[in-house]
Amino acid sequence: MMPNPGPKLEVLENKDQRLSLRISGRLSAKTAAGVWRKAEALLKSSHPSQLLLDAAPLEYCDMTGVCFFQDLKNRQDSSGGTFRVDGLPADIKNLFDLINQRSVKAAIPKEVPKVNFIEAFGRNAAHFYSDLYDQVAFVGEILSQLMKALSRPQSIRWKDVRRFIEKAGSDAVFLVMLVGFLIGLIMAFESVLPLKQMGSDMFVANVVAFTVLRELGPLITAVILAGRTGSAIAAEIGTMKIREEIDALTTMGFEPVRFLVVSRVLGILFLAPLLTIVCDFCGMLGGAVVFQSLGYSMSTYVHQIISVVTLQDIFGGLIKAYPFALAIAVIGCLRGMQTKTGASSVGEATTSSVVTGIVAVIILDGLIAAIYYALGV
Amino acid sequence: MMTETEKEKIIEVRGLTAGYGGEPVLDDISFDVKKGEVFVVLGESGCGKSTLFKQMIGLLKPAAGEILFEGTDMVKVEGKDRIELLNSIGVMYQSGALFGSMTLLENMMLPLEEFTELEEPARKAIATVKLMLVGLQGFEGRMPSEISGGMQRRAAIARAMVLDPKILFLDEPSAGLDPITSLKIDKLILKLSQALGVTFVVVSHELDSTFTIAGRVIMLDKKTKKIIAEGKPSDLKEHAEDENVRNFFNRQVSKDEF
Numbered sequence: 001m002m003p004n005p006g007p008k009l010e011v012l013e014n015k016d017q018r019l020s021l022r023i024s025g026r027l028s029a030k031t032a033a034g035v036w037r038k039a040e041a042l043l044k045s046s047h048p049s050q051l052l053l054d055a056a057p058l059e060y061c062d063m064t065g066v067c068f069f070q071d072l073k074n075r076q077d078s079s080g081g082t083f084r085v086d087g088l089p090a091d092i093k094n095l096f097d098l099i100n101q102r103s104v105k106a107a108i109p110k111e112v113p114k115v116n117f118i119e120a121f122g123r124n125a126a127h128f129y130s131d132l133y134d135q136v137a138f139v140g141e142i143l144s145q146l147m148k149a150l151s152r153p154q155s156i157r158w159k160d161v162r163r164f165i166e167k168a169g170s171d172a173v174f175l176v177m178l179v180g181f182l183i184g185l186i187m188a189f190e191s192v193l194p195l196k197q198m199g200s201d202m203f204v205a206n207v208v209a210f211t212v213l214r215e216l217g218p219l220i221t222a223v224i225l226a227g228r229t230g231s232a233i234a235a236e237i238g239t240m241k242i243r244e245e246i247d248a249l250t251t252m253g254f255e256p257v258r259f260l261v262v263s264r265v266l267g268i269l270f271l272a273p274l275l276t277i278v279c280d281f282c283g284m285l286g287g288a289v290v291f292q293s294l295g296y297s298m299s300t301y302v303h304q305i306i307s308v309v310t311l312q313d314i315f316g317g318l319i320k321a322y323p324f325a326l327a328i329a330v331i332g333c334l335r336g337m338q339t340k341t342g343a344s345s346v347g348e349a350t351t352s353s354v355v356t357g358i359v360a361v362i363i364l365d366g367l368i369a370a371i372y373y374a375l376g377v
Numbered sequence: 378m379m380t381e382t383e384k385e386k387i388i389e390v391r392g393l394t395a396g397y398g399g400e401p402v403l404d405d406i407s408f409d410v411k412k413g414e415v416f417v418v419l420g421e422s423g424c425g426k427s428t429l430f431k432q433m434i435g436l437l438k439p440a441a442g443e444i445l446f447e448g449t450d451m452v453k454v455e456g457k458d459r460i461e462l463l464n465s466i467g468v469m470y471q472s473g474a475l476f477g478s479m480t481l482l483e484n485m486m487l488p489l490e491e492f493t494e495l496e497e498p499a500r501k502a503i504a505t506v507k508l509m510l511v512g513l514q515g516f517e518g519r520m521p522s523e524i525s526g527g528m529q530r531r532a533a534i535a536r537a538m539v540l541d542p543k544i545l546f547l548d549e550p551s552a553g554l555d556p557i558t559s560l561k562i563d564k565l566i567l568k569l570s571q572a573l574g575v576t577f578v579v580v581s582h583e584l585d586s587t588f589t590i591a592g593r594v595i596m597l598d599k600k601t602k603k604i605i606a607e608g609k610p611s612d613l614k615e616h617a618e619d620e621n622v623r624n625f626f627n628r629q630v631s632k633d634e635f
Contacts, residue, residue, distance in 0.1 A: 028541055029489065029492075029503070029539075030493055032495060033493060033494035033495045034494075036496065037496060040496075063506075063507065063573060067499075067502050067503040067507070068499075071498070071499065071506075091571070091572040092572070095573070099510065342477045343477065344478060
């Protein structure tokens with residue numbers, strides 16, 4: 001490629017509010033920076049009421065040049081001066097005139113009015129309120145559709161439910177196994193030291209079994225489901241939304257909520273307890289590894305667990321999986337349906353489904369703990 | 378004034394073969410684009426128009442052949458020379474491909490910020506004028522999602538020419554637009570080509586628009602994977618040897634196809 005020698009700007013005359021300039025060389029986007037800066041500085045220092053530019057010696061000039069002349073003209077217009085450019089090639093002159101005609105018509109771009117703190121606060125509050133309203137309304141709609149569907153089981157698209165369970169289950173199961181195993185291992189490991197000080201390291205088995213079965217199993221599974229499955233639901237429905245597939249369903253006479261949401265909610269309700277059982281089992285397996293390293297046998301571990309864990313503990317944990325799963329599925333669907341337009345909004349919907357999902361699961365867990373406490377479970 | 382044949386070649390495509398996964402879509406095609414002309418690539422859906430387009434702008438590498446821009450091979454060029462070459466062409470994508478997280482003005486100013494030394498006011502002046510040229514004055518602060526499809530298309534053309542490229546590649550500039558907006562875009566293309574000598578390579582299947590803008594067309598064929606016609610659209614409509622070409626230009630379907 002040829003090196004581009006920058007254009008030159010000479011001052012021919014600068015007195016009595018009259019500034020006369022001559023420009024020569026090659027004026028293009030890559031070379032214009034120097035002369036543009038110089039011209040700007042000259043205008044700022046001398047405030048001419050008449051600005052004349054001789055462009056005849058220019059070897060090359062393109063749209064950038066036209067923009068340069070237009071910028072000079074705008075500056076002169078706003079300071080009440082005049083501007084004239086001479087010696088332009090006919091084509092460039094035409095273009096310059098054309099832009100000039102338009103710029104007379106063109107309004108100054110509207111600045112977005114600045115929002116003050118109080119207004120912004122109010123807007124956000126109103127937005128939060130309408131978001132909350134939407135969420136409650138949507139949850140209501142989903143539950144009513146779910147009830148309707150369950151009262152007429154033949155109307156449910158069982159094929160979709162099965163496909164969803166296969167896909168979501170196979171995606172999540174190994175993750176659940178791995179995380180469950182590691183959590184059991186870590187729990188056991190952390191509890192060994194304090195228990196050993198009291199000479200009761202046998203009780204590592206109790207600690208692992210109780211915490212995993214009652215609390216961590218369902219919670220970890222729900223967090224993984226929110227991250228893996230809830231986000232996938234939001235992304236899938238969100239993509240359908242921006243590609244107008246949801247609109248297509250509506251105009252074909254489907255109810256999108258029933259068509260898309262019910263099968264997913266049912267699928268995840270079926271999956272969550274199963275995955276929780278897998279997580280419980282792997283967690284206790286993780287504990288067993290630590291327990292064995294303390295020198296006890298596997299049968300001691302199993303016996304220890306069986307002797308202290310009641311059915312109440314097991315089912316108390318498993319039952320939690322249902323509200324968690326419901327929350328995750330509903331939030332995933334809600335965020336997907338709330339997707340606006342454009343590819344970036346799918347990303348936003350996905351992120352938001354994970355965040356809201358995890359927060360909702362933890363809040364629910366707290367509520368359930370309080371209920372269990374009150375019931376003495 | 379130079380005659381058509383004497384005009385300088387700006388792009389030369391030589392023996393281009395391209396396809397996906399061993400299946401060729403284009404088989405050994407060659408053609409030239411001349412300086413300052415509006416060159417239209419035509420063909421029915423699936424004939425390889427978009428593939429050819431992506432090869433020419435360097436997004437895909439051909440299986441064989443070369444694509445020369447004033448002697449520089451788009452296929453082989455690397456590093457700084459590649460950036461230089463890419464800066465000398467502008468591309469408008471069918472969907473606009475405006476960056477969704479930036480306003481129109483920011484979309485326009487991005488290449489200026491990265492590839493020139495212009496200061497902020499100068500960049501703004503260039504961006505504003507180019508938006509004005511495509512009739513988008515007053516929309517500088519809007520996000521791409523806040524304007525209509527036709528406006529997005531025009532903004533994309535404005536962004537493609539923000540660095541004053543010598544060659545503009547347009548992918549279906551008027552597809553899916555109303556006749557008036559489509560005509561406006563055609564007029565804009567003609568004006569830029571006449572006033573600035575910008576060379577246009579346009580991929581299209583809109584006949585009206587092709588007759589309005591095209592200096593020369595090539596037509597690709599789905600079956601042979603080669604060029605089946607080359608020349609002025611009005612000539613091809615009347616005198617093309619191949620029946621399929623005449624049918625295409627006259628909007629007819631041969632009997633055995635329907």
